[in-house]
Amino acid sequence: MVSKNQIKLISGLHQKKQRFANQLFFAEGVKVIQELLQSNFELEHLYTTLNDFEAVQSSKRTLINEQELKKISALSTPNSCLAVFKIPAEKRIIESDLILALDDIRDPGNLGTILRLCDWFGIKQVICTKETVDIYNPKVVQATMGSISRVNVNYIDLNLFLAQTKLPVFGTFMDGENIYQTNLPEEGIIIMGNEANGISAEIEKTVTSRLSIPRFGELQKTESLNVATATAIILSEFKRNS
Amino acid sequence: MVSKNQIKLISGLHQKKQRFANQLFFAEGVKVIQELLQSNFELEHLYTTLNDFEAVQSSKRTLINEQELKKISALSTPNSCLAVFKIPAEKRIIESDLILALDDIRDPGNLGTILRLCDWFGIKQVICTKETVDIYNPKVVQATMGSISRVNVNYIDLNLFLAQTKLPVFGTFMDGENIYQTNLPEEGIIIMGNEANGISAEIEKTVTSRLSIPRFGELQKTESLNVATATAIILSEFKRNS
Structure with missing residues (x-):
């Protein structure tokens, strides 16, 4: 009872x-x-x-x-x-290898799916703005399918962190370099933006390498990818040759 | 009113x-x-x-x-x-280029996200088992973000269709060939399986090319990818060199 x-x-x-x-x-x-x-x-x-x-x-x-x-x-x-x-104590950020940075991801299902992807692709560190949905939200925990225990997640002042990191900072934009034709390193920070607004203007200033995922459909019509599926494509590209 | x-x-x-x-x-x-x-x-x-x-x-x-x-x-x-x-009349199946086949996708959010992906990657034809969730389900329509109008979707006897197609049939399995190291054609049918059970045994028999998405995390632990993120990775691989 x-x-x-x-x-x-x-x-x-x-x-x-x-x-x-x-x-x-x-x-x-x-x-x-x-x-x-x-x-x-x-x-x-x-x-x-x-x-x-x-x-x-x-x-x-x-x-x-x-x-x-x-x-x-x-x-x-x-x-x-x-x-x-x-809830375990927050661990220190592991500032090496590939790090995923989340700029205001609001949907719990998206965050959970992204953590599951990180686990699959061996991404050990995720850093989030304080406006990103809480990883201990029940819907996030559910969508991670248990991956939550294998990815280190920190909620930080992302802007400040990115401004002082020595790692290259990647973001995807419409006008970026074709991700399929770019040599991608084994170390760096990959930023994924908010579902409705993408990467915020402040965070965009810290990006050192602008990438794009090419579209193959009717160009003017398909507006965007869901953030979790975009993360899947990007992580797959970073990892496929490693 | x-x-x-x-x-x-x-x-x-x-x-x-x-x-x-x-x-x-x-x-x-x-x-x-x-x-x-x-x-x-x-x-x-x-x-x-x-x-x-x-x-x-x-x-x-x-x-x-x-x-x-x-x-x-x-x-x-x-x-x-x-x-x-x-609801428009169902159109004939376009049996050319890349076709996505869905074997009992049950979650409306997953189906909607998959249709949005098809639109992005220029996949014009999706074929589904009759047990796959209805594309006109409100949650599917919402998740497609409008892509529903640009992808032709047919609900069919998938097993029968796959048994008689002349196109190569692809499926992802744990023991498949590394998708990153496989030459992928511009024509073919890609099967995505049910969220809980994967590709069914009957449908599996029609697969002519077994692929796998390599894992980079702790091997024995990360069990699977969400079906929409797996579709994202697979479509990206099929299209990246075209």
Whole structure:
């Protein structure tokens, strides 16, 4: 059974403010929870409707029914389980290899998908503006499919960071150099811009190498790519020859 | 003002069955509607909270208030307008160039993003299993950002089609040939599989060329890419040298 206080706590964790105050977040579904249990994340408590997760010590595991799960879940059709984890301390930025910089990504699904891509392509470091959606947002956690534990994410003054980095800074623009014909290095920072507005004017000033993804459709019509699919194409290009 | 009958009709169009029965679908938001108005789609009726879209004849345009929009909208935060369009007759399949085949894509956001990608990369033909989500689903229409008018989509017996095509058939699998090191032709059919199960066993038998997208992260851990981001990487590879 889940107590009223627990319901109140977990419902609060749907909001960023409460996640920050409690230094807790939650994940749902067997697959994602299992990935997080195998990571460095520390489990606070697991709620499950099935008698599974036997490896979790019983004091940290509560059997609940589906009505109770519905009360604490962020999903419209809840999975069988929900686990609350401690938010780990932010680690130092690893300023080497390829770094992905996010300039105000607002959609949780996009951020989650981007983290999953980083994990696939071995990108260990993501830096975000403070306006970028919180990685511990339930929809982000869900979309990462567990990758959240394998990518280091820092929320910083991105402008300041980019202004003083020694690494080359890449951004994609309509007038940039064809990414398919550019020699891409193994080290550098790749900036992805906001869903509606792209890379902001301030951040654009720090870009040392302007790239573009060529379009093959009717030129004047297809306006843009979704930011997660653009990230996929760019990371694939940076990595394909390495 | 929007009448009770109109509300009933449009609410019905949230469901596939009613869209099919009425041969109508709807789109929301100025950008998407404007794209569709410029396409071959025939407008049935436009509902807007602003006095915009002056180019649309007044008999097909109704000024409504935000409460009325909320009643007919599929969005949690409705935009300023909603337009009902006629579903066009299905065109014949263009069996040349690159064709994307979708084997039971279930998520509307994924399908919409994939159609937007096809438009970007100049893929004119998409063929889907009948179990793939309907392209006139409001969430698909929204995610395409207007691209829906520029890609020909057919729902067919995919297995039968693939069994008799003369084009090479590509699929991505864990054990496939590294896509970055494969000579990819300008003609062929690329199959993308279901979000949870990948390419089905029956469809897999029709594949003539097995490809794989290499992973660069911790090999045993990152399980998969989201189907839309995988499509982005694959289409980029097929097109980058053309």
